[in-house]
Amino acid sequence: MSSGNFHGPYLRLQDFVAYSDRYILLTSTTHSVQALARLLRYAKGYRRRILAATACSIINKLFDIAPEILIGVAIDVVVNKEDSFVARLNFTTPEEQILVLAILTFFIWVGESLFEYLYKILWRNLAQRLQADLRQDTYEHVQQLDMSFFESKSSGHLVAIMNDDVNQLERFLDGGANALIQVGVAVIAVGAVFFILSPLIALLAFTPVPLIIWGAFFFQRKAGPLYNDVREKVGDLASRLGNNLSGIATIKSFTAEAREAERLKAVSETYVEANRRAIRVSSAFIPVIRMAILVGFLATFTIGGMMALQGSLNVGAYGVLVFLTQRLLWPLTGLAEVIDLFERAMASTRRILDLLEVTVEVQDVSNRSLATPVRGEVHFQGVSFRYASSGAGVENINLSVPGGSTLALVGATGSGKSTLIKLLLRFYDPHEGQVCIDGQPVREISLYSLRQAIGLVSQEVYLFEGSIRNNIAYGRPDADEESIIKAAITAEAWNFIHALPQGLDTPVGERGVRLSGGQRQRLSLARALIKNPPILVLDEATSAVDNETEAAIQRSLQRIGHDRTVIMIAHRLSTIVYADRIVVIHQGRVIEHGTHAELLEANGRYAAQWRVQTGLAKAEDTLLG
Template identity: 40%
Template sequence: MKMARRFLIMAKKHWGELALAIFGLLGATLMNLVTPEIVRRVTAYLSLPDTPQMRVILTYAAILAASYLLRAVFRFISMYVSHVAAWSFVGELTLRIYDKLQQLSLRYYQDKQTGQLMSRMINDSRQLEVLIAHALPDLISNLLVIFGVAVMIFLIDPLLALLTLIPVPFVLFSSVIFSKKVAPLFRINQEVLGDLNGAVQDNLSGMKEIQAFGKEENELHKMRRACRHYSYVNIHANFANAIFHPTVEFITSMGTVIVVAVGGWLAMQGRMSTADIIGFFMYLSLFYQPLAALARLVEDVQTAFAGGRRVFEVLDADIEIQDEPGAAPLGRVSGALEFRHVKFSYLPEEPVLEDVSFSVKAGEMIAIVGPTGVGKSTVVALTERFYDPQEGQILMDGRDIKNASVASVRGNISMVLQDIFLFNGTIAENIAYGVENASMDDIVRAAQAAFADEFIRQMPEGYETVVGERGVRLSGGQKQRISIARAILRDTPILILDEATSAVDTETEAQIQQAIDALAGTRTVIVIAHRLSTVMKADKILVLENGRIVEQGSHRELAAQNGLYAKLCRVQWGQSTGTPV
């Protein structure tokens, strides 16, 4: 019930709609009680010794027809309004989950599959519609029916009414047992569905690799196992339902048996009229129907709660990177950057950076090089404040970025990564992604500066060409140049290039290098590269090894030291001695 209460609090703005839906339920319940009473009264009237009058019969028929019409109106109000409230809430909840996902740091995503998170945001939140629009209204409706019918049958015959209540404790007991047994099963269902979504998303994203390596049969076999497991857990959960539903129906049927036996005996003793017996039977069908429906309600509630738990796991996740109390915006910085004794690790037992210190003046170009896995990209991630260091400080224009608003820190930085992400929109939309209300002239100038204008104009729709999901219609070099154009258009004081030329050919690399050289001096540029030809013109080169800066200086200075940088140059250019200068 704590979870239901929490969801109801979250849906507070829809309480008015829910109240109207409950009003509809109350009206429909009252109208349901009219039919048995009318039939009872008509039966009693026809049993009188006097000749029945058609006018009386027609009056009862008119009342019955009016009750059916009103019941339809009340049911429409209840069903429509409850669905309006439910789907509005689901849409708001989905947006709330998405907003929370945007606030979580990259550390949260390290062990999460995209498909899993999509399942929580879409599938699990959708289960709340069942809770709000179906389970809770049905529960309220059924309780009202049970209460109303109980009042009517006690008015007809208290003794027989008490006897009809005998099955109720058994139904409630079996429902509690069923709920405890089935809740873990539905939770497993949602988890397995999330796993299946994750597997499908991975395979669709990696379809090129699957086909290139001829692994279609292998992946089909894995997907077949996943689908069978998903089918199995659903069948296992519904096996419990298959036992519970007939059990409840059998128990409630015993109430009818009691009425037939005891009611018949009372009628033979002259203590009940035929009209009362008929009315009692009709009320009884209304009384036991909600009890029998309890099985379905328990199933719906458990399914919704299973999804709700997974939703709250996201909503309750700690936001690691957020504004500190009193954090102020940085404003536009000059581009000066400093690391002071920074220490960082993704896992406690695996340090990535150890006592890293360096400074960059505004407008300088620095390069960070070193073997794979020494923490080069981690420096970038810390600068963007995707993570916070465990020790030390990172300063922009002399201000600790941890004491500045996250948005203002990131608003001063543009990034060009090795793995470029382009949205499924036009080239112009992707270039202008980081700038509000960019003009077409601005977009074209940025593309020209990135040496992208020529190939863009050669495309069928030019700047209005749709690039496809993740830019699938473009080559690696084209995506890189569009990414550089995006960074140029944003015009931030700090530009980070993380392996921006690692996956392109020599000609494209030369064009990208021209674009980078043109930016030198206009903003602070941080270059991370394995191709050392792209860092030779840097004002300062930092050499990382085992998470520490072991060398720093210009290309010429480091080449003369004959240390790690010189070794990397010799390995890359195939020289036994010396390095290009």
């Protein structure tokens, strides 16, 4: 048997681990380079700024190296005087040579300071501009994505991409890009000087470089998973804090303050321990690399000194080599941090650009508007649709809603009622059949024109942080105060608004937290009404309100329903008794339709549910749900 790396066809475990580490490192680097190429394609409008910033970084680094070279030249002047290198430039006296070097040093320092200012301005402004554009482009793209995308992605995930990942890229461009460029320039420029002055010492000085680079990747590979664990633990800690603060009322009501404090302490200690493990590894890097630098410095210091004593190396050149050794090697100690920053930024870039490349399925392919005036006639013609995730949906729905009439949709949860509304608004497109408004297929109408014609009031009311005025006017930003008040009156909201100390200027708080559920629902209705839409859709708009609020909303609907088409989804059958037509949907199909009286007479599912809600039967006797 061979004593090498392989025993027959079998790979030793330690060899497998070593090869796996190299493969992971190579794969990670390849992915990062690909991400960088994608970022440069995205940032093609910034190429001049990128080139300018890169040029300033390079020039600044060259100026930064120059003083060490001048020190060596100055030593040469002091030692060799009229025979120095500077004397060959027609500056004969040592005094003239020192004066020339002083002037040159002054301009080099000025140049270094100037280009440091320029590269910082350019890189930082580029970082700010690019991160702002990336966030804006990503947000605008996400707004165009289909509802199915949002149903499969958490809002936290999307916020992390548009905020944390964009900021990660900004941090790299703000400092990491310049550091990476300058490390490369330092190695090339100093290496060139070394090989010009003494190839032997250059070879000795560069001996630690592979070790330093290997160490940078080694420590990054070891520290990377540890810092990933730290990020997970800090996420757990943030989640625990957020949940506890959101549920503070529950904590207080169960007198669970001490218990929750202990739970938070446990999560916090886990975070501290994860940080301790990562710090232990990352803190070892600089001391280890410092010893590698020492090897290169001692080689230059000792061998170069011997050569200078023997006369085979100019004393000034020896001074240059000694000073430049640290200038060559020391920046490499920051390579691990820069590489880590680069890898994180490129990982973030992949997530950002992947999100930007998500395909929009429901395309806004038409510039056509609805013919005016919009009558509000709605037709579902042989419409079928199934959700890919659950298989639920609707099957062969044929419905006609005359303009100005009120249609009510009832049925068990998941029967397909809300799906019809989503198809009407083109949140999805049907797999078969088509939806028409006034005889025009909605696919042939611009999304703007379609959705401007529909006012939606949903069960889950979302109010934006700001004033009541701003939330009502969200439906028509250019609305004047008279229109806002009129919409509030129609929605039965003006009485409570007028009673508030600040009236329309009352802040609603985040998600409308300062208002009651009924107040939020009435504002939502006012927001829809101020659009004056020919079609009004109410998706369980009264399911979570008290009887008084329900009665108020019903009065509103009876007033506004005469001039527009109203499509209602309701579980409370008392809210739809006046509807012109009631349609019962079960498992995605229409099983009953008619007026309230006709459906009671038919004695089907609708009648059974009516008896339950009016106390004439037990809930388990109904099949509507």
